[in-house]
Amino acid sequence: MKWMDMDCKKVQRRFDDLAEGRLSEAVSRQLRRHLEECTDCRVQQQRTARLQQLLAIKRSERPAPEYFNDFLGEFHQRLQAEAATQPAWWQRWATSVSAEPTRTWRYAFAGALTVFVAFGAITSRVILSASHPAGGDASQMASVSSEPLFASAPLPASHSMPTMAVASVSPRPAEPSLAGGQVIIPAVAHDDVDEAGAPRYVLEKITDTPARYEVASIHF
Amino acid sequence: MTTLTKLSEKFGLGSPKREPNPVTPPVAPVNEQAADLEHEDDESLVARTRRGEQGAFDVLVQRYKERLYATVYHMTSNHEDANDLVQDSLIKAYKSIHSFKGQSSFYTWVYRIAVNRTINFIKRRKTRNHYSLDDVDSNIQSDPDFVELMSHVTPRREVGLGELQEKLNEALQKLSETHRAVVTMHDVQGMTHADIAKVMKCSEGTVRSRLFYARQQLQGILSEYL
Numbered sequence: 001m002k003w004m005d006m007d008c009k010k011v012q013r014r015f016d017d018l019a020e021g022r023l024s025e026a027v028s029r030q031l032r033r034h035l036e037e038c039t040d041c042r043v044q045q046q047r048t049a050r051l052q053q054l055l056a057i058k059r060s061e062r063p064a065p066e067y068f069n070d071f072l073g074e075f076h077q078r079l080q081a082e083a084a085t086q087p088a089w090w091q092r093w094a095t096s097v098s099a100e101p102t103r104t105w106r107y108a109f110a111g112a113l114t115v116f117v118a119f120g121a122i123t124s125r126v127i128l129s130a131s132h133p134a135g136g137d138a139s140q141m142a143s144v145s146s147e148p149l150f151a152s153a154p155l156p157a158s159h160s161m162p163t164m165a166v167a168s169v170s171p172r173p174a175e176p177s178l179a180g181g182q183v184i185i186p187a188v189a190h191d192d193v194d195e196a197g198a199p200r201y202v203l204e205k206i207t208d209t210p211a212r213y214e215v216a217s218i219h220f
Numbered sequence: 221m222t223t224l225t226k227l228s229e230k231f232g233l234g235s236p237k238r239e240p241n242p243v244t245p246p247v248a249p250v251n252e253q254a255a256d257l258e259h260e261d262d263e264s265l266v267a268r269t270r271r272g273e274q275g276a277f278d279v280l281v282q283r284y285k286e287r288l289y290a291t292v293y294h295m296t297s298n299h300e301d302a303n304d305l306v307q308d309s310l311i312k313a314y315k316s317i318h319s320f321k322g323q324s325s326f327y328t329w330v331y332r333i334a335v336n337r338t339i340n341f342i343k344r345r346k347t348r349n350h351y352s353l354d355d356v357d358s359n360i361q362s363d364p365d366f367v368e369l370m371s372h373v374t375p376r377r378e379v380g381l382g383e384l385q386e387k388l389n390e391a392l393q394k395l396s397e398t399h400r401a402v403v404t405m406h407d408v409q410g411m412t413h414a415d416i417a418k419v420m421k422c423s424e425g426t427v428r429s430r431l432f433y434a435r436q437q438l439q440g441i442l443s444e445y446l
Contacts (some may be wrong), residue, residue, distance in 0.1 A: 009432070012432060013428045013431075013432045014428075016431070047446050048435055050446045051407075051435055051438055051439055051442065053365050053368070054384070054442060054445055055388065055407040055408055055438075056365060056366075056408070057366065057381075057384060057385065057388060058294055058385075058388055058389075058408045059408060059409075060356045060363075061294075061356050061385065062290075062354055062356075063289075063293075068286060068289075071281070071285050072278055072282060072285075074307060075278075075281055075307055075310055075311070078307055078308075078311055079311055079314065082311060082315075
């Protein structure tokens with residue numbers, strides 16, 4: 001890269017590094033050659049140096065020499081006063097938050113909020129599906145399960161079906177339903193009928209046979 | 221006055237005026253212990269503080285109070301606020317010493333606490349514009365850099381040191397909190413980009429960029445002195 005091709009802004013951001021010798025020889029040479037050719041950057045370099053001289057005056061602003069004499073004493077007094085008035089847990093938490101960079105806590109809060117909202121959404125869906133058992137709106141049940149909702153036509157005993165799909169079908173006979181290797185029977189058998197009279201299906205037992213899903217027929 | 225007597229007074233040990241500290245009572249022989257601690261490095265003093273030796277933390281306070289004060293003072297341009305913020309920061313550091321993991325030096329850690337507290341304080345205080353400035357050391361008038369600077373400024377107009385000080389502080393207060401922090405740390409305190417990046421938990425590129433924009437703004441405000 002030729003020295004005049006260098007972006008002036010980038011050159012000007014490197015003035016400190018150049019002055020303090022933190023650049024490689026090659027880069028330093030490029031910068032110097034750019035400064036020889038570029039009047040704007042040269043003027044800017046002089047103004048920066050003068051500003052730094054001006055700011056250096058602030059180094060001489062000092063409190064009176066005896067100012068720090070009782071600094072440690074005051075520190076102990078404040079510590080003592082804080083110990084006497086121990087803040088509540090939430091105040092201590094707020095103090096610890098303010099001692100950390102704000103950005104970190106912003107991310108932590110955003111993350112916690114996301115988890116909270118996601119948990120709330122899942123919980124509300126589960127509650128909603130529990131309040132609308134078999135016989136309810138099939139689409140609600142389908143939204144809980146990612147499994148497809150199959151036809152409500154009675155299935156032959158040889159067919160298997162996902163549990164949630166079975167649960168969404170309205171009143172079933174009392175004989176056990178097949179869901180892969182799982183046997184599901186209506187809760188009627190356990191005298192557990194809800195107000196609407198719709199039976200609730202409960203898991204009776206789990207066999208070791210892996211579930212197999214086959215579509216019997218789909219009606220639109 | 222012997223060194224031990226001075227240390228004793230510094231640490232408030234054996235002083236008849238000061239009431240005994242109920243947080244951690246000093247253990248005898250305190251004077252010798254304090255003198256020994258002065259020679260220990262930060263790491264070992266932090267370890268002692270964690271074991272409940274407040275005297276060790278006192279040494280750290282004495283070691284860094286002036287540097288912390290200077291940074292906070294230049295950021296706030298207010299003597300009383302600087303004192304309060306440094307005291308609060310050191311108390312916070314003492315109470316949180318168990319959470320200090322040692323990934324950075326103790327000084328960087330406590331410096332970060334002080335700078336963050338000051339930035340938050342300035343954000344809250346935005347509307348207030350009250351200065352309480354320390355005096356400028358008169359020795360500066362014999363400093364070659366200062367003489368050169370004044371020879372450049374005075375041909376344009378008569379400028380007193382007091383006026384320059386006031387204008388400088390006004391100009392700094394016009395910068396954003398983060399820009400003021402980097403200018404203070406670099407151009408006033410003389411810290412390196414790398415150290416500032418550690419304190420502010422950002423990249424060196426970000427420090428350079430902030431310095432660039434802060435200086436551009438300062439040059440605009442202080443143009444008549446440049």
